[in-house]
Amino acid sequence: MPGPGKKGSRARRGAAGGRAEARPRKRAASKAAMRARIVRAALELFEAQGFQETTTKAIARRAGVAEGTIFNYFATKEDIALHFFELEVDHAIATVRSSARLRRAPLEEKLFALVQSQIEYLTPYERFIGAAFVQALRPSSAFVLSQRSWDLRARYLDFVQGLIAESIPGAERSLVTWLAPQAFWVFYIALLLYWLNDTSPGKQSTLAFLDRSLRLGVHLLEQESRGRSRRAAPRRRVRKPRRAR
């Protein structure tokens, strides 16, 4: 990323514009800024008036751009929504990766921080997320069936798998821990549903549910992995006394 530098104050166009010396980089930055602008406008509309009711024309008006400009960036409004979920996952992964404190934290805390940062990211758009759920359940849904949404999910679960592997030794060789990310996905969806329907003040029940269920889940994983090493251990222990004789 380009540093702020001395020339930083010269240009004020766009959120990321003007700081880079190289032209192509500058163009990429202003493209990203435009993309972000469209996504923000779209999300505000999705939240305020619903996903179905929002047209690309309205999004263009809200973002202050021509409708044609939007199509330079996104083919459909589903694409915009997907892009938002990509940003959300990027943000969550970056949150966990960038924290020096979390590097030494136990697995349940890393997973907690991951999901918690996702929820924080989604909070301003709670209504839309609820609607997106319904949308995603439709058989023809672009949210579920598109290659991009599969890729996104795979990237997210890869990251989860990585967190598990760095905390539980030998995890990659176990069938259970290999399945753990899939289970985590189901858990994550369930948690989002729980969060959407949580009426407790400050959504306290979601935090409690997240904390307790992760502790339980990680505990089970650890037991499974300990069980594996114990099952492997006795063979060695039996052999030893024989050698002594």
Next chain:
Amino acid sequence: MVRKPAGPARRAMHMARLGAGVTGSYLGWLAQQAFLGEEERERRLKRTHVRTARRISQELMALRGPAMKLGQTLSLQGDLLPEEMLAELSSLQMRAPGMHGSLVRAQVKASLGQEPDQLFAEFSEQPFAAASLGQVHRARTHDGEDVAVKIQYPGIRQAIDSDFAWFRALSRPAQLTRHFPRNLIDELQEQITAELDYGREADNVILLGNELAFLPFLEIPRVVPEYCGERVLTMTYLEGVHLDELLRTRPSRAQRDQLGEHLFEILYAQVLQVGAFHADPHWGNYLFRTDGSIGLVDFGCVKYLPQDFVDNLHRIFLYEGRRDGPEFRRLLEERYAPRARLTPAARQALVDFSRNFYGRVYPPEPALDERPFDFSDPQFMKDYMRGTLRITRARGALPEYVLFSRAETGLYQTLHRLGSRVRTSRIVRKYLR
């Protein structure tokens, strides 16, 4: 190694196992007592208590939050539980599993809108005290003030309700044998729920801080409202060591007597003068300093006494007339049975207790005011517990009385452990009208 805290399913299992354990122990005792002689029965009951208590403390340790709190509270309910149970339960006093850093951050942000690192100049990642319904972190404000930040576990209210539902259902046999009066459970639930209200706690700190400012040897923290929210309470940090640590330094006779008198005066100034008192005599809540002063923390449980209860205490304390006479009996009935008549057994228990315990620990004659009572006497604690247990069994407990006796028990236990000699009547007389 810290045991894994429980998820919802394991939590339920722990509660069920605990209930089954307690129930089993008492059922066993009930079944046996039909066939046993008096002496053997006493001996077996003692064993039952120990077994039950061990089971309770083991199971409660694995849970967090309310059940933990319940265990701690029971451990201080000395007058209502047998001594053997107390020994086991008191092992719960200072231990509690905790929230990890990310959950702490989420809780602070949810309550105050910003993460601790943004709010404070310094914020310590590790809690320095585990409150049973939350935990306490040290921090320094941008103005350079040292503060203690108390943070509540999420979702604790629902957990309390479900824990108590379990507990109520599963402790029924213990209720039958009167080891566990039913209204005690109600009172405990009400009080533990009230402790979740940090706004109320802040009010308690402010009130007692103002009303007790005249005691030069007592320090009460100041609330820092900029950092308070629904589930976060920030107060100035108080220095001092806990009782165990103090005892390890082998304080001198004079120090122990002085601290004892201060502790004693702190309670009676609250009860007799303020009419409200800090009713959580958990050892972690008293901070002792080398200069003989005492810091008092954690005001989640403050009991506001009705005026007539206080008036009655003023008349009943250091009563100089005959304690088996009609006037004293009227005072006792006013205090212990405001809406009903006392049964002869209950009345007898109260008169005996008042004469044999209070009359001895708090001699009413002014001539004896300078003679201290020695709380290291091992017999007095037993007398106290036996007497109050007899009263509770005879008539059940009034809500005010439950909390007052909890504070009183906590005070006596601390004075006993300190081995203090206290001029009890002299101090009480200062506050009598």
